[in-house]
Amino acid sequence: MKRIYAREEFCLGCRLCEIHCLVRHSKSKKLIKAFRKERGEVVPGVMVESAGHVTFAMQCRHCDTAPCLEACITGAMHRDKKTGAVICDADKCVGCWMCVMVCPAGAVRRGKDGKEGKAASKCDLCAGDKTPVCVLNCPNEAIVYEER
Amino acid sequence: MDTRHLIIGNSVAAVAAVEAIREVDETGGIVMVSREPRHVYSRPLISYWLAGKVDDRRMDWRPRSFYDELKVRAVLGKEAVRLDAAKHVVELADGGRIGYEKLLIATGGTPIVPRIKGHDAAGVFTFTEWADAERVRDFIRQRKVGRAVVVGAGMIGVKAAEALAGIGVKVTVVELAPRVLAAALDEPAARLAAGAMTEAGVELRCGAEVEAVVARERHAAAVRLKGGEELPCELVVVAVGVAPNAQLARTTAGAVEVDRGVLVDDLMRTTAPDVYAAGDVAQGREALSGTKRAIPIWPGAFRQGRIAGLGMAGAEPERYDGALVMNSVSVFGLPTVSVGVAAQPPGDAEVLVSENAGVPSYRKVVLKGGRIIGAMLVGDIDRAGIFTGLIRSGTDVSSVKELLLTEQFGVLSLPAEYRKHVVAGAGIEV
Numbered sequence: 001m002k003r004i005y006a007r008e009e010f011c012l013g014c015r016l017c018e019i020h021c022l023v024r025h026s027k028s029k030k031l032i033k034a035f036r037k038e039r040g041e042v043v044p045g046v047m048v049e050s051a052g053h054v055t056f057a058m059q060c061r062h063c064d065t066a067p068c069l070e071a072c073i074t075g076a077m078h079r080d081k082k083t084g085a086v087i088c089d090a091d092k093c094v095g096c097w098m099c100v101m102v103c104p105a106g107a108v109r110r111g112k113d114g115k116e117g118k119a120a121s122k123c124d125l126c127a128g129d130k131t132p133v134c135v136l137n138c139p140n141e142a143i144v145y146e147e148r
Numbered sequence: 149m150d151t152r153h154l155i156i157g158n159s160v161a162a163v164a165a166v167e168a169i170r171e172v173d174e175t176g177g178i179v180m181v182s183r184e185p186r187h188v189y190s191r192p193l194i195s196y197w198l199a200g201k202v203d204d205r206r207m208d209w210r211p212r213s214f215y216d217e218l219k220v221r222a223v224l225g226k227e228a229v230r231l232d233a234a235k236h237v238v239e240l241a242d243g244g245r246i247g248y249e250k251l252l253i254a255t256g257g258t259p260i261v262p263r264i265k266g267h268d269a270a271g272v273f274t275f276t277e278w279a280d281a282e283r284v285r286d287f288i289r290q291r292k293v294g295r296a297v298v299v300g301a302g303m304i305g306v307k308a309a310e311a312l313a314g315i316g317v318k319v320t321v322v323e324l325a326p327r328v329l330a331a332a333l334d335e336p337a338a339r340l341a342a343g344a345m346t347e348a349g350v351e352l353r354c355g356a357e358v359e360a361v362v363a364r365e366r367h368a369a370a371v372r373l374k375g376g377e378e379l380p381c382e383l384v385v386v387a388v389g390v391a392p393n394a395q396l397a398r399t400t401a402g403a404v405e406v407d408r409g410v411l412v413d414d415l416m417r418t419t420a421p422d423v424y425a426a427g428d429v430a431q432g433r434e435a436l437s438g439t440k441r442a443i444p445i446w447p448g449a450f451r452q453g454r455i456a457g458l459g460m461a462g463a464e465p466e467r468y469d470g471a472l473v474m475n476s477v478s479v480f481g482l483p484t485v486s487v488g489v490a491a492q493p494p495g496d497a498e499v500l501v502s503e504n505a506g507v508p509s510y511r512k513v514v515l516k517g518g519r520i521i522g523a524m525l526v527g528d529i530d531r532a533g534i535f536t537g538l539i540r541s542g543t544d545v546s547s548v549k550e551l552l553l554t555e556q557f558g559v560l561s562l563p564a565e566y567r568k569h570v571v572a573g574a575g576i577e578v
């Protein structure tokens with residue numbers, strides 16, 4: 001399947017990927033509104049890590065054998081049959097954080113969606129969009145979306 | 149009635165096995181037999197259901213179309229009572245017999261009920277399956293229960309207490325160990341968890357032993373502790389642990405060897421040909437010690453079920469490194485995660501700790517020979533899985549030890565070879 005891959009040698013650490021992810025998964029879908037009012041409410045699925053001068057963007061690997069799928073007690077975490085992406089159904093999630101405990105990439109985070117205002121939050125590959133917004137908006141092609 | 153794959157059980161290990169079988173064998177007959185007359189549901193959700201946070205529909209762990217889509221004949225509400233491993237036949241309580249080519253025993257666990265005086269009084273319940281939660285709910289409504297005592301502050305006891313408190317019952321939790329969640333949490337972590345419980349109005353009695361349930365007119369009226377103190381209550385939830393439900397395997401006159409649980413090898417095979425076991429009923433290899441232990445945890449049950457299913461269908465088995473002890477429990481809203489040997493580290497281990505009382509947050513990493521063997525996180529549990537992955541893979545972290553408990557610790561901090569493995573996202577096993 002197509003996955004998002006980081007090219008750390010090109011990453012500027014500008015975090016535009018995080019911001020575009022936030023907007024894409026916000027209610028308003030508007031850059032300024034989402035940034036000002038929904039930051040903290042919407043947890044981006046991509047996170048930029050940095051150590052010294054090295055930075056790169058990390059998000060869910062949509063693993064072939066995904067530990068989060070195996071650990072999910074509600075069935076909220078599931079694999080999309082069409083795209084192969086691992087997706088969390090926020091309405092089914094109860095926020096037990098088993099997925100947070102088992103993701104070796106640390107790519108599932110505690111979000112605030114769902115009925116109880118807490119549900120696992122992670123990259124959904126922009127729900128079937130041709131190209132995820134983080135890749136689309138990276139100014140230096142430091143993340144790519146491809147089959148490897 | 150004969151079938152290719154017979155599965156006794158209807159929860160996580162059983163379902164994982166069915167899904168694995170269907171990846172390889174699209175047509176072979178599959179029969180699932182379950183004592184409970186229900187669609188596949190999630191047992192860990194019963195506390196959420198009792199609290200009204202999850203309705204009947206959300207209890208489904210797999211969609212209603214599950215049996216049809218995977219071409220499974222579900223025999224629900226019938227108990228498998230006898231196994232003739234030589235003849236390859238399982239007998240049901242109603243006298244029905246089902247022959248099999250491959251059998252999976254995935255009968256789960258059974259709550260332990262100590263034989264204390266009064267344990268059979270009305271109003272005393274265990275709390276492991278949906279029917280238990282229904283009985284508790286009905287009893288609370290009918291008897292207008294105001295006070296409950298939960299015996300045991302393990303995961304089930306804590307979640308039962310949370311549910312009861314959430315629907316307005318005054319709860320006292322009695323625990324023999326000196327702290328709550330004693331198997332998973334150490335003293336500082338348990339103190340945070342206990343704080344979250346008492347703040348929600350729960351009374352805690354750690355280091356206390358229950359002597360009897362005091363009954364009046366055969367109904368629970370109080371729990372008496374050693375020393376004589378009585379805790380008045382109308383409802384008692386006994387949550388002192390679960391044991392493997394190995395009854396079926398025990399009917400084979402030793403053909404299927406049983407210790408505490410059904411003994412299995414790394415491919416989930418029992419000692420009888422064509423008989424597999426997986427999940428809480430099984431006693432297989434534990435990852436860190438290498439010894440065979442019955443470890444009732446969800447992700448382990450899934451993995452075991454999947455490996456059994458692949459084996460039953462004749463596929464190349466996946467690598468299995470044994471079950472890793474782990475749990476993620478939200479205690480009255482406070483997240484806690486414990487993986488591997490974290491609560492009681494061995495004497496020669498190196499222990500790193502970071503605390504932030506204000507948040508509150510507590511993080512602990514246990515190292516031995518340069519490798520992480522345990523991790524514990526309370527409050528800020530984000531990215532806990534990175535530690536789990538490092539424990540599971542046995543990666544040498546000596547070179548990044550100083551970074552483990554820093555704020556910027558992440559995938560970028562990992563040793564290069566292991567980082568590549570994580571980023572590839574192929575066959576990752578936790």
